[in-house]
Amino acid sequence: MPVEPLPAAAGLGGSVQVRHVDAGSCNGCEIELGQAFSPVYDAERHGVRLVASPRHADVLTVTGPVTVNMAGPLRKTYEAMPEPRLVVAVGDCARDCGMFAGGYGVHGPVATVVPVDLQVPGCPPEPAAIVSALRRLSGR
Amino acid sequence: MNRVAVALCAALALAGLGASAGLVLPARWRSAAVGAATVAAGVAGAVAGAAAVSGTGWQVRVAGLLPLAGVTLAVDALAGWFLLLVGGVAAVVGVYTVGYTGRTGRGPAARGALALLPLFVAAMLLVPVAGSVSTFLLAWELMAVTSLLLVLSEHRHSPAVRTAGLWYAAMTQAGFVVILLGLAWLAAAVGGESFAAVRAGAAELSPLVSSGVFLLCMAGFASKAGAVPLHPWLPRAHAEAPSHVSALMSAAMVKLGVYGIVRVAFDLLGGGPRWWWLLLGAVGAVSALYGILQAAVATDLKRLLAFSTSENIGLILLGLAAAGLLAAAGQLAGAGAALAAAFLHTANHAGFKALLFCGAGSVLHATGTRDLDQLGGLSRRMPVTTGLVTVGALGAAALPPGNGFVSEWLLLQALLHQVPAGGTVLTIAAPVAVAVVALTAGVGVATFVKALGTGFLARPRSAAAAAAIESPPTMLAGMGLAAAVCTGLAVVPTVAAPALDRIATGLRVESAPLHGSGIDLRLAGIASSISPLWIAVGVVGIAVGFAAVARAAGRPRRRARAWDCGDGPLTARMEYTATSFAEPLQRVFEDVLAPEQDVDVTHSAESAYLVRAVEYRRRLPDRVESRLYRPVIVAADAVGRAACRLATGSVHRYLAYMLTALVAVLVAGVLR
Numbered sequence: 001m002p003v004e005p006l007p008a009a010a011g012l013g014g015s016v017q018v019r020h021v022d023a024g025s026c027n028g029c030e031i032e033l034g035q036a037f038s039p040v041y042d043a044e045r046h047g048v049r050l051v052a053s054p055r056h057a058d059v060l061t062v063t064g065p066v067t068v069n070m071a072g073p074l075r076k077t078y079e080a081m082p083e084p085r086l087v088v089a090v091g092d093c094a095r096d097c098g099m100f101a102g103g104y105g106v107h108g109p110v111a112t113v114v115p116v117d118l119q120v121p122g123c124p125p126e127p128a129a130i131v132s133a134l135r136r137l138s139g140r
Numbered sequence: 141m142n143r144v145a146v147a148l149c150a151a152l153a154l155a156g157l158g159a160s161a162g163l164v165l166p167a168r169w170r171s172a173a174v175g176a177a178t179v180a181a182g183v184a185g186a187v188a189g190a191a192a193v194s195g196t197g198w199q200v201r202v203a204g205l206l207p208l209a210g211v212t213l214a215v216d217a218l219a220g221w222f223l224l225l226v227g228g229v230a231a232v233v234g235v236y237t238v239g240y241t242g243r244t245g246r247g248p249a250a251r252g253a254l255a256l257l258p259l260f261v262a263a264m265l266l267v268p269v270a271g272s273v274s275t276f277l278l279a280w281e282l283m284a285v286t287s288l289l290l291v292l293s294e295h296r297h298s299p300a301v302r303t304a305g306l307w308y309a310a311m312t313q314a315g316f317v318v319i320l321l322g323l324a325w326l327a328a329a330v331g332g333e334s335f336a337a338v339r340a341g342a343a344e345l346s347p348l349v350s351s352g353v354f355l356l357c358m359a360g361f362a363s364k365a366g367a368v369p370l371h372p373w374l375p376r377a378h379a380e381a382p383s384h385v386s387a388l389m390s391a392a393m394v395k396l397g398v399y400g401i402v403r404v405a406f407d408l409l410g411g412g413p414r415w416w417w418l419l420l421g422a423v424g425a426v427s428a429l430y431g432i433l434q435a436a437v438a439t440d441l442k443r444l445l446a447f448s449t450s451e452n453i454g455l456i457l458l459g460l461a462a463a464g465l466l467a468a469a470g471q472l473a474g475a476g477a478a479l480a481a482a483f484l485h486t487a488n489h490a491g492f493k494a495l496l497f498c499g500a501g502s503v504l505h506a507t508g509t510r511d512l513d514q515l516g517g518l519s520r521r522m523p524v525t526t527g528l529v530t531v532g533a534l535g536a537a538a539l540p541p542g543n544g545f546v547s548e549w550l551l552l553q554a555l556l557h558q559v560p561a562g563g564t565v566l567t568i569a570a571p572v573a574v575a576v577v578a579l580t581a582g583v584g585v586a587t588f589v590k591a592l593g594t595g596f597l598a599r600p601r602s603a604a605a606a607a608a609i610e611s612p613p614t615m616l617a618g619m620g621l622a623a624a625v626c627t628g629l630a631v632v633p634t635v636a637a638p639a640l641d642r643i644a645t646g647l648r649v650e651s652a653p654l655h656g657s658g659i660d661l662r663l664a665g666i667a668s669s670i671s672p673l674w675i676a677v678g679v680v681g682i683a684v685g686f687a688a689v690a691r692a693a694g695r696p697r698r699r700a701r702a703w704d705c706g707d708g709p710l711t712a713r714m715e716y717t718a719t720s721f722a723e724p725l726q727r728v729f730e731d732v733l734a735p736e737q738d739v740d741v742t743h744s745a746e747s748a749y750l751v752r753a754v755e756y757r758r759r760l761p762d763r764v765e766s767r768l769y770r771p772v773i774v775a776a777d778a779v780g781r782a783a784c785r786l787a788t789g790s791v792h793r794y795l796a797y798m799l800t801a802l803v804a805v806l807v808a809g810v811l812r
Contacts, residue, residue, distance in 0.1 A: 055703055073706030080703045 003132060005113045005139035007011050008117055011060050016048045016138045023110065024100075025064025028124040029091040033061065035127040037133070038082055041097045043131050044121070047138035048064035054080040058086045065097035071107040076116040088133060089116045092123040144198040144215050147188035148269065150582045154181040162255030166243030167659060173616070174254045175238035180793055181258055182230030185223050185265045192220025193639035199271060201334075206274060212334050214271025217642035218407065222268035222399045224639075225487055228625065229392040229494050230261040236498045236618025237384045239611060240505060248382035251294035260286040260388065265476075267396050272334040273323045273325070273805035276576070280319065283396070285314045287389055291381040304376035304604035311373040315363040319400070322356030325349065327407065333558045337539070338408045350409050354416055358423075359402040365397025366446075368427040372765045378446035379510070383501020386442060390449045395486050405464065406647045414468050419759040421461030421569065425576040427454030430764070432580050437726050437760050439718045441510045442501045444591055447492065448536060450579060452489040452544075456482045458573055459551050466558070467649050469566055474558060475593060477650040477663040480640045481550035487636065488543040488629055492535035495622035502615055503595065508607040512591065512718035517600030521608040526596045531623040535630065537588040538581050541676035543630035546661070552577055553668055583725070590721045610619035631673050634661055717800050726760070735760050 009016070022030060036043050038048060043114040051057050054077045066074060078087065092098040103121050110116055120133045142253035158177025165173050174688035192198070192215045203210040215223070237257065263283035270276035292305040297769070324367040327333040329349045330341030342350070363370035374394075378386045401420070405412065431450030459482030466475035502525045503518065504510055520527040534542035555577065558570040600606035610616075628635075662669040704710050726735055738757045787794075 053703065074706075076701075076706045080700060083698070 003135045003139070006086075006118060006136045008084075009059075009086060009137040009139065012137065014047050015059065015061075015139050015140050016047060016059055016134065017051045017057050018059045018061055018134070019051055019054045019077065020061045020075055021070075021077055023062050023064045023070040023092065023094070023113075024106070025093060027062035029093070032122075032124045032127050033063070033090060033130060036130040038127075041127045041131050043125075043134055046050045046131065046135045047140055050068075054078075055082070057080035057081050058085060059134075060085065060093050060114070061090050062087060063090045065093045065100045065103070066107045066110055066113050067105050068107045069105070071113050074113050086117040086137065087114050088118045088137070090120045090130060090133075091125055092121060095119050095121060098123060104136075142196065142198045143191040144196050144220075145200070147184045147191060148198075148213075148265070149224075150217070150617055151181045151184035151188060151265055152262050154184060155265075156257035158258030159255045161445060162198060162482045162708070163251055167249065168243050170245070170254050171238050171243060171249055174257055174700070175234045175241075178234030178258050178261055179231050180234075181261050181265070182227045182232075182234055183726060185227030185261070186231060186712055187227070188215070188265075189220045189227055190227070192223060193206065193217050195642060200273075205212070206278065207360060209272065209274040209333060211275050211278075212272035212273065212356040213269045214335060215269050217646050217688060217707060218399075218402065218637065219546040221483060221639060221643055222395060223265060225395055225490050226261070226264045226268070226392045229388060229490050230264070230528075230620050232494055232622045233384050233387045233391075233498070233627070234261075234427075234618075235621060236387070236501070236615050239614035239616075239618070240258055240382070240384050240442060240498075241767070247297060248293045248384070250293065253290065256286050256289050256790070257384075257388075260385075264388075264392055268399055271336070271733065273327045273338070274333055275377060276335075276560060277316075277320055280400075281316055283393065284316060287385070287393060288312065290385040291377045291389075293385065294380070294383050298380075299352040301380045304373075304380035308377040311363055311370070315360040315370070317360075318356045319360035320352045322360065322404070326353045326404075329353075335403075335408060339410070342409050345409075346412070351416070354409060358401060358420065361397040361400035361404070362423060362457070362494055362665075363397075364400070365394045365457070365719075366427075367397075367423050367453055367457060368430045368449045368450055369764045369768055371427070371431070372448050372762060372769055375443045375446040375762070376436075378449065378497075379440055379442040383442070383497055383504060383645060384395055386671045387494045387497035387501070388444075390446065390497055391490040393450060395455060398453065398460070398486055401460060401646070404721045405458075406457060409650070411464060411467055412467060414475060417464035418524075418565070418569065419552070420464065421573060423453045424457030424459075424461055425573065428452065428458060428576055428580040429454070432583045433725075433729055433732060434760075434762065437722045437735075439512050439722075441512055441515075441591065441595060442497070443510075444512075445496050448584070448587065449489075449493060451584065452485065452536075454491070455548065455551060455577065455580065456485050456489070458482075458487065458577065459554070461672060462555055462573065463549075465566060470562060471558070472649050474554060475642045477550065477554035477557075479644055479647065479649055481547055481554050481664070483630075483634055483640055484545075484550060484633060485547035487549045488535060488626075491543055491626040491629055492532040493619070493624060495532035495619055495626060496529065496536060498615065498619045498622065499525060499532060502611040502619070503608075505611060507602075507604040507613070508600070509604055510802060512595045514602040515595045515600070515605045516598045516712060516715065517605055518596045518608055520605075521600075522596075522610045525619065528616070528619040528623045529596065530592060531626055533588040533592045535626050537585045541630050541672065542680050543633075546633045546670070546672050548577065548581055548659075549582050549670060550663065553663055557663075586722075586725060590718055594716060594718040594721055598715050599613055599710075601712040601715065601717070614692030627666075631676050633672055723734065732765050733760055734762070 035041060040104055060078060089095055093100060094110045097107050118133055120128055120129055154177050161173040161177060162170055166205045198215040201210055201212045205211040226246050229540035259417045261280055263286050266279035267283055290307050291308055295301045326338055329345055332336050366374035378390055428451050431454055433443045438447055459478050461638045462478035463475045507524060538544035538548045555570050555574045558566055611755040660669050702710055726733055736759045740755040741751055742753040744752045
């Protein structure tokens with residue numbers, strides 16, 4: 001099934017290195033993200049890899065409402081990435097804080113901390129939705 | 141009048157002038173005057189040396205100056221080389237001294253300590269030009285005493301200085317005694333005490349005498365040179381002496397131990413049997429390996445440099461041993477090459493070690509500590525010092541384009557290209573020596589990466605290091621001069637070729653061991669050449685080229701902070717310390733170094749499962765010292781205590797002793 005490539009990701013040339021940050025998630029999105037890279041959905045065949053350091057990453061995936069304690073580390077992670085860099089907000093919490101909106105420990109949605117290029121809705125989003133979002137970055 | 145004579149007399153006169161200036165001038169002017177006099181004496185000494193290595197000889201005998209024997213001075217190319225070396229080091233260190241001692245008038249800037257400095261230089265200049273046994277011994281003792289007093293300059297500062305002084309005094313005097321015995325035996329056996337007479341009579345000596353003289357002199361000179369196992373004074377005295385004195389001692393004085401070995405074994409005795417050189421080579425190999433291993437695990441910057449001195453002396457002795465062994469086997473070309481390597485290394489080591497000890501002094505001056513674990517971050521606070529120390533460290537690590545590289549390359553070439561015709565001993569000894577040099581060079585790189593990396597780079601580990609200030613201009617100028625000499629030796633070592641030619645001819649091995657067409661360096665009889673200049677140009681060119689290409693063609697540069705996993709700022713506690721950097725090496729060589737570790741766990745009073753504190757201590761004692769010297773010291777101490785019982789303070793007992801002694805003498809007289 002062809003996807004519509006994201007123009008901002010054209011510079012990545014079909015190879016996308018992903019660093020993931022859990023900014024306060026309930027871990028539901030993490031389970032689905034794990035599934036996206038499992039043999040069943042296998043995001044790696046589309047040129048998407050998870051890496052262990054923001055220094056190696058092109059793309060940052062962020063889950064959860066950004067908590068007060070994670071706002072700083074998230075910003076630092078983004079600043080540590082080489083350019084060009086893109087951010088994918090995964091899940092409803094990352095988009096608008098979901099059911100945690102207004103909580104005493106919540107700082108705000110991901111877009112209030114770092115610029116977001118792509119959003120994946122769902123609580124949690126299905127692995128297929130995550131894979132198709134990542135495919136828009138790799139273009140394949 | 142002879143150029144050598146004029147320059148040498150000028151050097152001695154200037155040193156005397158400097159000493160008097162140090163005694164009479166007020167504290168404000170003292171350092172500057174003594175420094176200037178030391179520089180002038182050093183330059184004059186170097187001029188005399190330069191004239192001597194370019195072929196001007198000089199001999200004089202002043203009958204009335206010393207009772208019985210008179211003073212004999214004789215300058216040849218060999219003496220000239222060491223005059224040049226001592227003079228050069230003194231000139232560089234003299235400049236540094238002005239800033240280092242300052243105007244405080246205390247410690248190393250006190251009246252006596254400053255006045256002794258030019259005298260020490262004068263004594264060192266006298267040692268290589270001494271032309272008779274008695275003159276040599278006088279100069280040697282003068283050098284030992286002045287250096288001992290200089291080591292003690294800061295004795296009020298810490299008890300460690302006094303311990304160091306005691307060790308140095310005991311070992312240097314023991315060394316003097318064996319040299320005295322050896323040279324007196326030699327003079328008595330040939331029936332003349334001038335070196336010319338000894339040289340002429342050496343051929344008729346019995347093997348017992350010449351070997352005995354060789355062993356005695358080698359022991360004495362090797363202890364002055366800091367060769368293992370006669371080294372324990374060296375890490376103490378070099379570490380505790382004021383840094384300009386350490387620089388003079390390490391760069392110049394220990395080389396005179398090498399001079400003594402060359403003078404006695406090669407020149408006066410005219411070479412010897414194979415086992416002499418195998419013994420010398422074994423001492424050299426052990427010194428090189430043990431020295432660099434101790435340096436690799438040392439955390440005190442000056443102790444590290446002191447052990448590195450032992451290592452470099454070991455390499456020089458290895459070169460001398462190879463030269464002697466090859467000469468004994470009749471391979472004069474190889475002998476010349478090994479000798480050239482050893483001599484070139486004396487100059488190279490003098491250059492980079494003077495620079496590094498001055499650098500250590502600047503660090504001490506700026507931070508008050510020599511502990512590498514407490515330093516760090518100096519490159520921002522002291523950029524010039526760091527740059528200059530880098531030049532020295534590059535030389536000490538024997539990496540191109542540093543100056544140590546050239547001489548170690550020559551030494552390896554001389555050892556590698558041994559013809560199998562040299563016999564079984566040579567066929568076995570040469571590869572072993574090559575392995576020793578290679579291992580030493582490898583550990584040497586780790587040592588100096590540690591010294592520079594943990595001492596000067598990264599972040600400061602203590603408030604003192606964070607508050608460091610750049611040294612005054614005179615100190616920087618002294619170090620800059622040393623760095624310039626190092627660079628010169630690294631890039632155009634061929635300037636030393638004519639001098640080495642004359643020395644080799646004087647020592648009756650192959651003449652012109654080293655020849656070069658200005659930039660190429662070739663060894664006689666060995667089919668390999670090297671061009672240090674092109675290597676330096678290549679290395680610098682590649683580095684500059686890469687930087688230029690990266691800047692021109694790369695993406696725009698962005699400054700980003702070091703990645704700290706999103707957590708708080710990186711602190712100095714996260715850095716490699718000197719101890720942790722050396723830990724893998726210490727683990728590999730655990731059998732040799734035998735580190736002592738204590739872990740004390742304090743438990744909480746309520747429960748043995750709760751730990752309140754963990755204390756970890758690690759010590760790396762000098763094993764040679766604890767196994768070899770400690771028992772001797774304990775035994776001597778016991779004898780001393782036992783002797784105390786003889787002298788109880790009772791007058792009656794003393795009278796009884798006297799009566800017994802008188803009776804014994806009378807009885808002995810009657811019986812005879």
